[in-house]
Amino acid sequence: MRSVSPLVALALALAACDRDGPLDTVSDSTLDAAVWRGDGQKISAAMPHAVGAFVPVEGVDAFSTSYSTGPVFGASCTYGDGARQLTVRVESGNIRVHAASLDTRPGVVASDSGFVTRQAVVHGRPAALRWSEKARTGEVTFLVQRRFLVEVRVSPATSADEAVSLASSIDLAPLESLVLDGVTH
Secondary structure, eight states: OOOOOHHHHHHHHHHHTTTTSOOBOOOOTTSOTHHHHHHHHHHHHTSOSOBTTBEESSOOEEEEEEETTEEEEEEEEEEEETTEEEEEEEEEEBOHHHHHTOOOSTTOOEEETTEEEEEEEETTEEEEEEEETTTTEEEEEEEETTTEEEEEEEESOSSTTHHHHHHHTSOOHHHHTOOOSSSOO
């Protein structure tokens, strides 16, 4: 008998626990794509101006795309601190499938492609922390208001928990206060 992968188990758990899981917030995918590009620009404006000692090394990039699940949009920014790099990416729209690939259950440890994944907590929310000792890369992903998927990646990281610490230092109020036009509220 085949065992169920942790990713499939999480997807099933999120479906069963719908009140805490990610939302697909685009119900009308026939809207003009300019609406989601505009929402991506709004997310761009909510991106942090700095994260700890990391300051932007590139402009904030808004994006808008569509997958089989529907439109996904958001923004990303790359920050630097000397030779170190931090990337913050925020997605919204139909994020449920992408977010379901994250395992944020306590005690779950998985390993893939040199990364070890374990549960973390960012701003009181469950998060998935991926760490590669060999690459010295930390990545933490978490949900904000069930409608934003936030990913913070730092390399080279000083420790496995540095991405969690940096993500926890980001002020989420600008993101949480956004009113987007192409989504259901």
